Amino acid sequence: MTTTSDTYFIGADIGTTGCRVCIFGTGGDLASQATATYPLHVPQAGWAEQDPTVIVEAFERTLAEAIRDFPHPRERLRALALSTVLHSLFPVNADGRPLGPMLTWADTRAQPFTDVIRQRTDADAFYARTGCPLHPMYPVAKLLWWRDADSSLFASAHKFISIKELLVHRLTGRFLVDRSIASGTGLYNNRTLDWDAEALSLTGLRRDQLSDVLATTATIDGWSPAKAGLPDGVSLVIGASDGVLSTLGAGAVGPGEFTAMIGTSGAVRVCDPEPKTDPAVRNWCYNLTDDLWVLGGAINNGGLALDWVRQALAAGENAPEDYNDLVEDAVNGAPPGSEGLVFLPLLTGERSPYYNGHARGVMFGLTLNHRRPHLVRATLEGVVYAMHAVFSSLQRLGVAGGTVRDVRASGSFMRSPAWVQIMADVFGHAVTVPGEPEGAAFGAAALGMIAAGAIDGPAAVGALIGAARGVYEPDPARHAVYAPLFALYERVYGRLVDEFDAIAALQAHA
Numbered sequence: 001m002t003t004t005s006d007t008y009f010i011g012a013d014i015g016t017t018g019c020r021v022c023i024f025g026t027g028g029d030l031a032s033q034a035t036a037t038y039p040l041h042v043p044q045a046g047w048a049e050q051d052p053t054v055i056v057e058a059f060e061r062t063l064a065e066a067i068r069d070f071p072h073p074r075e076r077l078r079a080l081a082l083s084t085v086l087h088s089l090f091p092v093n094a095d096g097r098p099l100g101p102m103l104t105w106a107d108t109r110a111q112p113f114t115d116v117i118r119q120r121t122d123a124d125a126f127y128a129r130t131g132c133p134l135h136p137m138y139p140v141a142k143l144l145w146w147r148d149a150d151s152s153l154f155a156s157a158h159k160f161i162s163i164k165e166l167l168v169h170r171l172t173g174r175f176l177v178d179r180s181i182a183s184g185t186g187l188y189n190n191r192t193l194d195w196d197a198e199a200l201s202l203t204g205l206r207r208d209q210l211s212d213v214l215a216t217t218a219t220i221d222g223w224s225p226a227k228a229g230l231p232d233g234v235s236l237v238i239g240a241s242d243g244v245l246s247t248l249g250a251g252a253v254g255p256g257e258f259t260a261m262i263g264t265s266g267a268v269r270v271c272d273p274e275p276k277t278d279p280a281v282r283n284w285c286y287n288l289t290d291d292l293w294v295l296g297g298a299i300n301n302g303g304l305a306l307d308w309v310r311q312a313l314a315a316g317e318n319a320p321e322d323y324n325d326l327v328e329d330a331v332n333g334a335p336p337g338s339e340g341l342v343f344l345p346l347l348t349g350e351r352s353p354y355y356n357g358h359a360r361g362v363m364f365g366l367t368l369n370h371r372r373p374h375l376v377r378a379t380l381e382g383v384v385y386a387m388h389a390v391f392s393s394l395q396r397l398g399v400a401g402g403t404v405r406d407v408r409a410s411g412s413f414m415r416s417p418a419w420v421q422i423m424a425d426v427f428g429h430a431v432t433v434p435g436e437p438e439g440a441a442f443g444a445a446a447l448g449m450i451a452a453g454a455i456d457g458p459a460a461v462g463a464l465i466g467a468a469r470g471v472y473e474p475d476p477a478r479h480a481v482y483a484p485l486f487a488l489y490e491r492v493y494g495r496l497v498d499e500f501d502a503i504a505a506l507q508a509h510a
Contacts, residue, residue, distance in 0.1 A: 008076050011445030013083040019059050021066040022441040026454045028464030034065035048106035052098050052166050067229050074231045081448030082239035083440040084164040086184040089139040091157035096169040103142050110136040111357045113144035128277050131285030132186040135355045140186030143203040159209050172223040175211040180240035182213050183287040190275040215290055216240040217451040237451045244286055244294040245443030246410055250434055251462030256405035262302040262413035268390040269296030270399050282353035282393040292458055297352025297390035302383055305345035309379045313372055331418040333373025337481045340365045341374050342489050343382030353393045358504035364492050380419055384426045385489045407431045425478040435466025
């Protein structure tokens with residue numbers, strides 16, 4: 001780990017179900033941290049809402065706690081930088097008061113409106129401009145749902161904003177959004193670096209109902225640090241989205257440096273100096289800095305699938321409560337490949353690379369020989385197959401000449417060596433578990449350092465991260481087992497596309 005610094009930067013990461021505020025020195029040392037959680041409401045199938053004011057209050061409490069526990073003079077604090085979750089949306093009045101619940105990335109109620117967009121525009125051209133495949137998680141589709149559900153509110157709302165914009169408004173009184181969050185809306189043109197005229201026309205949204213866009217390293221003028229319990233002279237950096245800041249926080253910003261994250265969901269990402277899209281529309285493209293874009297894809301069902309299988313088995317066979325014990329039991333009790341059992345972990349539909357909200361989970365190849373360890377191991381392997389589908393699509397896109405220099409793990413699955421080893425064996429590439437710090441909170445703080453000139457740029461972040469905690473090399477024999485099973489995984493999905501539509505329709509009326 002690096003040595004203690006004289007100057008410190010606050011990174012605030014506001015995620016889906018919790019926030020984390022950390023204070024890091026310019027040497028990468030963690031001086032203070034605090035966390036808080038908040039609920040996700042699912043009032044009906046396909047809906048996933050939150051109360052944005054509850055999230056703001058949690059951020060304020062967490063920030064105050066991290067500042068309270070900071071062991072150095074507060075005058076050594078230099079900047080606060082923000083990381084927030086992507087794809088959130090809700091209407092507000094002119095005072096910034098929310099006029100409805102916040103629709104999160106997990107909310108798919110706008111699924112029918114993706115078909116409306118597809119009918120009204122050239123979907124491929126739309127994706128090429130915005131970097132966002134047509135999917136109900138994107139605000140562009142959610143806006144059509146809002147307009148259909150409450151046309152009066154849609155027309156009268158002062159603005160439609162994300163949780164990032166609400167936080168900034170509470171701190172500054174201004175409606176501002178960073179280019180990273182904007183690039184994940186489906187409303188922003190990555191080529192012109194402005195709101196997309198056709199997207200506005202499709203949604204019926206007025207331009208003045210969207211916030212002004214700033215670079216992710218922009219320092220916001222006219223804010224009062226005292227309002228946030230900070231001393232004079234602490235700047236406010238608008239920051240970026242949690243996904244791209246996880247990439248920065250892992251130090252994986254060079255050519256061929258991939259990040260592979262499994263938490264509740266999962267994602268694979270790689271950086272490129274230019275916005276780039278996939279002719280097969282398998283991936284997204286979001287902004288990190290003026291000179292760096294993050295290409296990647298996210299899966300819906302990561303740790304969520306493991307939690308599902310644990311709960312499903314617990315009733316009958318008393319599955320271990322501890323996830324590491326569950327994983328170890330499965331790895332020790334079933335061989336690689338789970339004796340031909342292939343799980344498609346599409347329990348909540350899927351994002352990358354299929355973008356199919358109707359996809360459903362499938363256990364393929366079940367026989368009388370399969371027991372609990374096989375089911376759990378197949379779930380672990382199935383999540384990694386889903387990740388490998390994204391990883392493979394990025395390789396085919398030819399980023400950095402298609403070379404893979406490094407795959408860096410992040411997310412809660414890093415705590416399971418067996419699961420990380422499965423990833424290395426399926427991917428056929430070594431997987432590195434980086435030293436602390438890593439993650440979006442550190443990525444936000446690092447962006448604050450870049451904005452303040454404390455470090456030279458994104459490439460300097462890697463030097464602030466401790467030595468790797470482990471490097472997991474792929475086993476050639478296990479990779480040879482997994483390669484045909486992954487090919488089978490993709491074929492099974494392809495042959496069930498129509499059946500997924502049919503079962504989704506039946507479930508909707510069940």
